[in-house]
Amino acid sequence: xxxxxxxxxxxxxxxxxxxxxxxxxxxxxxxxxxxxxxxxxxxxxxxxxxxxxxxxxxxxxxxxxxxxxxxxxxxxxxxxxxxxxxxxxxxxxxxxxxxxxxxxxxxxxxxxxxxxxxxxxxxxxxxxxxxxxxxxxxxxxxxxxxxxxx
Numbered sequence: 001x002x003x004x005x006x007x008x009x010x011x012x013x014x015x016x017x018x019x020x021x022x023x024x025x026x027x028x029x030x031x032x033x034x035x036x037x038x039x040x041x042x043x044x045x046x047x048x049x050x051x052x053x054x055x056x057x058x059x060x061x062x063x064x065x066x067x068x069x070x071x072x073x074x075x076x077x078x079x080x081x082x083x084x085x086x087x088x089x090x091x092x093x094x095x096x097x098x099x100x101x102x103x104x105x106x107x108x109x110x111x112x113x114x115x116x117x118x119x120x121x122x123x124x125x126x127x128x129x130x131x132x133x134x135x136x137x138x139x140x141x142x143x144x145x146x147x148x149x150x
Contacts, residue, residue, distance in 0.1 A: 032109065032114050032121075034104075034105040034108045034109065035108075038104055038105070038108045039102050039104055039105045039108070040102075040104065041104040041107075042103075042104070043103035043104060043107070043136055043139060043140065044133075044136060045133055045136040045137055045140060047140050047143070051137050051140055052137070052140050052141050052144050054134070054137045055134075055136075055137030055138045055139070055140045055141030055142075055144075056141045056144075058129060058134050058135075058137060058138050058141075059071075059138050059141050059142070062125055062128055062129060062138075063075075063110075063125075063138065065077050066078055066081050066089040066122075067089045067090070067092055068089075070093060070145060071091065071092030071093045071142060071145040072091050072092075072093055073088050073089040073090055073091040073092070075089065084119075085119065085121050087121075089122075092142050092145055093145040093146060093147045094147065095146060095147055095148060098143065098145075098146040098147075103136070103139040103140070103143060104139075106138070106139035106142055106143075107132075107135050107136055107138075107139050109122070110125050110129070110135045110138055110139065111124060111125065111126045111132075111135055112124055112126070113125065113126075
């Protein structure tokens with residue numbers, strides 16, 4: 001593994017495990033509901049190959065540690081995540097999930113993270129990915145992971 005990727009993976013691990021209390025987080029019962037006004041916003045970043053590639057690189061650096069390189073929820077820390085939270089990371093390539101979630105909802109969830117009480121389910125990536133356009137590009141990459149419905 002190139003040195004860059006080892007460093008990037010370490011950053012992702014630190015973001016996941018060290019994010020207690022960091023950034024804004026959504027709070028709620030079992031639902032992780034994006035506000036309708038946020039959900040309805042259009043993705044301001046075009047779905048060009050270059051933007052999807054950039055989103056892929058940012059995803060690899062920050063999200064793949066839990067979600068896996070293809071977003072299947074099978075990253076190297078997925079098992080630890082399941083042990084600590086009683087749930088595995090979402091399969092972001094799932095056709096039903098892809099159909100239900102808008103780009104802006106993905107952006108909102110990446111930005112805010114999810115916390116239940118004091119337990120971090122998914123950290124906010126607002127600080128780890130400080131440029132909003134880069135978080136939009138991650139949403140574009142996630143969208144590219146869509147698998148056909150079975």
